[in-house]
Amino acid sequence: ALKRGGERGYMPNPSLTGQQVVPYVWNSLGDNLDLGYRLANTGYPVVLCFVKNFYFDLAYSADPEEPGLYWGGFVDEKKPFFLMPYDVFRSTFWDDFGRPVDPEKAYANLERLKPEAKKNILGLQAELWSETLRKPEMVEYYLLPKLISFAERAWSPAPAWENLTGTEERIAGMMADWNRFSAKIAACEFPKLDVLNGGFIYRVPPPGAVIENGILKANTAYPGLQIRYTADGSEPGTTSPLYSGPVQVNGPVRLKAFTASGKESRTVTVMP
Known part of the structure; x- marks a missing residue:
């Protein structure tokens, strides 16, 4: 779906649109944050698999005792929950390693998803690669509770804070929504995970x-x-x-x- 050329060294290849080619776009690092939108705007049906939000084998945090990779940053439960699929820029307030950024300035030159191309976003996909899996229990540790946040964002209607225009107002709305959601995880989902299928080995975040x-x-x-x-x-x-x-x-x-x-x-x- 890509070809050599353009200012970044590669660009969408329009000759393959309509040929049942479905790009799964994982690279959301740096200037590639708009890659999925560039392909969708060209006419490709796209699945968003952003590494910064959906690679569950990345460590939950920068703590050296936390297992997982960090080449694409760190992915905790908030990263999938906060993603705005149709405007990832407005929900990306931190860079690949957690440093704050101003989304209006940092991503000003990246391509936005055109309204008519929204139909080309087929959905979201999370990944769990196995390089750091040393025992079966680690699969559950990496997946849970991240997978709960991912399911909420992939299957639920867009939250109200997506439409808030001010950055500070939007962040406040995101955090308030997360506080409500995380309280439900602790009160409702953790008890289920304790008993379903004999109990899952989910991660309890340290204080x-x-x-x-x-x-x-x-x-x-x-x-x-x-x-x-x-x-x-x-x-x-x-x-x-x-x-x-x-x-x-x-x-x-x-x-x-x-x-x-x-x-x-x-x-x-x-x-x-």
Whole structure:
């Protein structure tokens, strides 16, 4: 579907349109963020498989203890949820490695999807490549709960925040929608994953924490998760002190997040 030429070294090849050629567009890095739209505008039926949003073998975060690749950035549960399929630029506020960008300036020269070409976007596809899979359990860890966010974006009507014109207003709408959705994941989907097919090995995100002036402050990615901590070097468990707000500590602290069923995250250690 591409041929050599153009300012970027390659361009859509119109001679193959109408020939049952369906590009699956994965490369959304750098100036290729508009590649799917360029092909759709040329007349190709396109499936969007953006690496920055839908490659589930990319690590959830930049933490060195988090398994997965990072050549295309990092993909957590928010990345598929935030994607606007018909205008990816307006929902891309961070670059490939999480640094903030101004979408109005950063992508000003990239090609937008023409209204008449929307019909050429056949759908979305997520991928899970196996280079870093060392055991079957890792498949479930990589997929869940990312797959829930992907299904929401692929199958649901466009959210109201897609139509908000101001960047700050749109980000606020996206985050408010995510807070509602993530609360449902913790309250409704995690309990299902605990029992369906004998239970899935899904990822419970570790808590975020910092010690400032001797005060431990922590939070969780999902409303409703419990944070348990220890200050004696032992591993946090379901009977360890429950974090309910900032607390004074005198040294290193270890923390874990727990679901209602007791499924736990990996341990996080923070230093004063």
